[in-house]
Amino acid sequence: MRECIRFLLLLALFASLPLFATAESLAQKGSAYPEIKPESKEWCSQLKQAAVRARGLDPGMRSYTLLLASRGLQKCAPQKVRATLIDAFMASVALSDADAAKTGLQSAALRKLLRLDESTVEQLMPQADPEARAEIQGAMVERAVDRRDFDRALSLLNQIPSDHDYPYAAATQLLLRLPAGHEAEKRAIFVNAMAHDREHSSLGVEGDDLSFMVVRFWRHFPPELVLDAIDQILDHSKTDDTQIAMKASSGPINFDNVYQYRLFELLPVLRELYPSKAEQLSNDPQVQAQLDKYPNGLQSLDPTVRDTPLRKGEEPGMQGVSMTSPGASGKVLQDWHSAEIYQRQANEILKQAGDDPRQAIATAATLPVQAGHTVPRSETLLRIAQVGWKKNPSASKEALEQMADSLKKVDPAMYGRVGLRVGVGLRVQYCWSDGVELANNMKDTDLARSLLQEGMEQAERWKGVDGDDNDPNLALKAWWPSVALFSALLNSAAHISPQTALELIHKFQDPDLVTLFQIRLANDRLGADEESLH
Structure with missing residues (x-):
């Protein structure tokens, strides 16, 4: 029998009050009440009623429903969106660290808030859990890159302690966008990524790890530095028995462990830099069989894994990747x-x-x-x-x-x-x-x-x-x-019939569900598209 996880309240009231005040004051800057169409007034009223009830739910559902409500409030009361998002984040802080929803809720709240006010996000970041914090730090780097504020992006990356999760995908975007002549900065980013991987190895089979950075950018760095990175990655992978299955145009690809997958990624690079070293490592028949089909490893499967940005209209070519426990990859395939x-x-x-x-x-x-x-x-x-x-x-x-x-x-x-x-x-x-x-x-x-x-x-x-x-x-x-x-x-x-849907909602006895469904219905009628909060 699985035991229910109890919510742990971590935030004292006196600590939250200044933040709510900040949200209200920030929200009021330059905001005006929108002109609400007559047919939308009833749904705005339904949304606001449900948002009030949401604040009385347990932390997980409170956070989730307030995040949903923030979408509709952009249509009805934009001056309340910041405070609602901060409330949603604070509710997620009260969740137990063991709660699987905590990271996703925090990331969603901070990402939405980041679009409105980066300084408020920076104030809240210390209270986020490490995984959510890393994701938002990556989002902040990407925002700086989009603005071509490369100094800001570099500064944000350098502020991340070496024992924290590292936003490899954001660092990759910075490497892709840095203009020619910034080779020293590119090398510094790569060395920084190596330091984080050394402390906290990452396996991101869709591009969010050090190995993908090696595959993309090895030509930009000294061979001995690239070899150090490859040795580090391979050493970390030797004890990881996670199985990896991938889709390819010619059929599925299966790796019995992470070490095999890393060889598939990195042997093509080693063959260019250190052929004798590559030959020493080319003794796994399963890996060699895949490299016979796909001689450039990942780049044979997805040519967009390169050291230049995606072209207009181009999409990454990975068709599907799955990581499973030992013995389960066969079922996936x-x-x-x-x-x-x-x-x-x-x-x-x-x-x-x-x-x-x-x-x-x-x-x-x-x-x-x-x-x-x-x-x-x-x-x-x-x-x-x-x-x-x-x-x-x-x-x-x-x-x-x-x-x-x-x-x-x-x-x-x-x-x-x-x-x-x-x-x-x-x-x-x-x-x-x-x-x-x-x-x-x-x-x-x-x-x-x-x-x-x-x-x-x-x-x-x-x-x-x-x-x-x-x-x-x-x-x-x-x-x-x-x-x-x-x-x-x-x-x-x-x-x-919207009215029929509303009547069905109010037949539920569970306040969590009534609140959730009422917010979703109001959002739908207001044309506020729902984003994934998983």
Whole structure:
């Protein structure tokens, strides 16, 4: 049985008062009340009421709901946004260090506040946990780089103690943007990054570590310095048995441990600088097999991993990277492979949907209810309905009804008990919510309401799993699978009738959920897009 994590209140009232005062005074500088359209006044009122209630919730949900409220307040009361964000941050400070939500909530609050007032963020930074602090320090460096204030960016990097997490991605952006003639500064950044890695080794398989800096910039530094960095990285990786799986155009790539992955990254550089050293290390057949396919390692997979910025319209080429515990990478690769197979089958089924939708529906029914992190049957049935609803609405209705039957069979455990809205759960949400909205577009009110009701019933069943006293979901409640599904359905209900959605919200008995859903509904009606807070 997992024990519930108790919130630890770390902040005394007398310490918070000056900060709230600062927020109010800063917010009032140059701000004027916006002109609110008549149709928005009711939703601004709903938002403000919920924001008041949010301050009475426990720290985690208080922080999360206030962060959401800050989005709508930009439309309704921009002079209150700074104070709301500071309140959200202060609530997150009160969370236990063991709470997985703490870092994400702090980072989100400080990132939003950074857009408004960097000096206030600097005042709050000492109270942030190390990971959040490193992320925001990186964001501050990136802001300075975007302004081409390179001295400020260098100063910020140099202020980070060597035993703190280092913002490698931000340092990389600075190296990419520094003009020619700043080789001494580039070398100083690299040496600084090495010092941090020596104290606190980092594994960032999507670019946020020292190894990526070596791969990108080795030509800019003395060979002996690059060799020191490579030796340091390889030494750190020898005891890390994390498995790494990557997607590539020719198929998946799997590494049994971090040392293999580091060799794949760094041997191409060593072969250029120290061929004999590279030869000594080229004794792993699995790594050598991958380098035979991809002789430049990461740069063969993603040519944008280079020492110049992305060109206009260019996107990084990494298709997917996963880190798993020993023995689990095979399951990741199997899931990827299965998803590709079922995607191809779904595409073939959709080709016949236009001419013979009912045969397409029958074929879709042979797909599995769920496979890995996908729900092939439901997704294919939804796409059949979307393709043909104008030409053959009765067939689309049948497809949506069968989709609903398939969704009810999805195992809630496959959603992921950490509660993050990823994988199969996200796909389930989209199927239910897109199905409701499609039925509404078809002017089939009975079907839309039926799908909404069935989806809400499934969310209620999932809520029973999340709230099981014997095995409770310890994630932030806003991230529970059931809550995410409720949110998606209520959003779809609002597109049919905002008042109906509001009535559904107030039927919940949980003040956390009433507050969360009311803020989300108000934000949606105000056109305040929600950002990811995970």
